[in-house]
Amino acid sequence: MRKIKEREPSKELKILRLLNPRMQLSDPQYYANLEKGYAGELQMDAWLESGLSNDCLVVNDLLLEHKRKVFQIDSLLIFQEKIHVFDSKNFEGDFYVDANTWSSLAGGEINNPLYQMERAKSLLRQLLQRRLGINLPIESFLIFINPEFTLYNAQLKLPAVFHSQLNPFMNKLNNIDSKLNRGDEKLAEQLVALHSDEPPNIERPAYNYEQLKKGVVCPECGSFMVEKGRIWLCSECGCGENAQAAIIRSVEEFKRLFPDRKITSNIILEWCAVEGDHKKVIRALANRFKRVGHGVSSYYVE
Numbered sequence: 001m002r003k004i005k006e007r008e009p010s011k012e013l014k015i016l017r018l019l020n021p022r023m024q025l026s027d028p029q030y031y032a033n034l035e036k037g038y039a040g041e042l043q044m045d046a047w048l049e050s051g052l053s054n055d056c057l058v059v060n061d062l063l064l065e066h067k068r069k070v071f072q073i074d075s076l077l078i079f080q081e082k083i084h085v086f087d088s089k090n091f092e093g094d095f096y097v098d099a100n101t102w103s104s105l106a107g108g109e110i111n112n113p114l115y116q117m118e119r120a121k122s123l124l125r126q127l128l129q130r131r132l133g134i135n136l137p138i139e140s141f142l143i144f145i146n147p148e149f150t151l152y153n154a155q156l157k158l159p160a161v162f163h164s165q166l167n168p169f170m171n172k173l174n175n176i177d178s179k180l181n182r183g184d185e186k187l188a189e190q191l192v193a194l195h196s197d198e199p200p201n202i203e204r205p206a207y208n209y210e211q212l213k214k215g216v217v218c219p220e221c222g223s224f225m226v227e228k229g230r231i232w233l234c235s236e237c238g239c240g241e242n243a244q245a246a247i248i249r250s251v252e253e254f255k256r257l258f259p260d261r262k263i264t265s266n267i268i269l270e271w272c273a274v275e276g277d278h279k280k281v282i283r284a285l286a287n288r289f290k291r292v293g294h295g296v297s298s299y300y301v302e
């Protein structure tokens with residue numbers, strides 16, 4: 001297998017990760033679900049990378065649009081004359097399916113994951129036919145990656161792979177007759193070109209500079225670090241980071257959260273809650289960025 005497109009956290013998840021240590025999120029459960037879903041996708045990637053030896057292309061994490069409808073594909077596998085679409089589900093605990101209603105025994109009804117997957121499959125088929133002129137059969141599967149997931153009353157024909165079936169399913173994938181050609185690569189490239197980075201209509205979490213807790217956040221555990229001379233230290237996990245690297249990393253976080261604000265030495269001193277030597281911060285900024293202007297009105301750009 002060859003990977004054509006890597007996976008990365010969504011912009012929304014990246015922002016929430018930066019906000020979480022610095023404020024009380026309005027919906028912590030939503031954030032936790034995003035993290036859990038992403039962790040499941042990474043586990044699916046690891047499963048594919050370690051087991052898939054067949055001649056195929058893997059395109060991860062596609063956000064596509066057809067007829068003004070946006071749909072997402074966790075992993076798309078291109079075999080010779082065949083496409084597989086995988087939707088990773090990191091559900092945990094006991095679930096029950098009755099007709100088309102899915103419920104968690106602990107938490108009540110959930111959105112039927114089949115609907116979402118079938119919708120994506122149908123839109124993908126139309127996009128391939130109408131925009132790329134490609135008629136390939138598509139098979140889609142829910143990949144239940146979590147070993148502690150049980151689905152009661154599941155139908156035999158459910159297009160799902162449960163944790164206990166991952167190995168035999170991988171053997172099936174490896175036994176598909178597949179010898180790729182240039183056309184298959186072109187298809188993968190075309191799909192990547194159609195991918196959009198930003199889902200429309202995503203409600204951005206509301207936050208402002210003043211409300212966020214200031215300081216340098218530990219890259220390992222999300223606690224706040226303390227300046228100790230040339231390094232910043234995390235008392236929670238023991239992680240240490242060179243002062244310059246910690247400042248620049250915090251500036252990058254600031255830029256992601258506030259792309260429209262100017263980076264001045266004063267704002268970064270405040271953002272990092274620097275109590276010691278201010279010169280170090282200014283030196284770190286000057287080493288990494290270009291200074292525009294002089295004196296109090298100066299600021300830094302890439």
Ligand SMILES: [Zn+2]
Nearest residue numbers: 218221234237
């Ligand atoms: Zn830490």
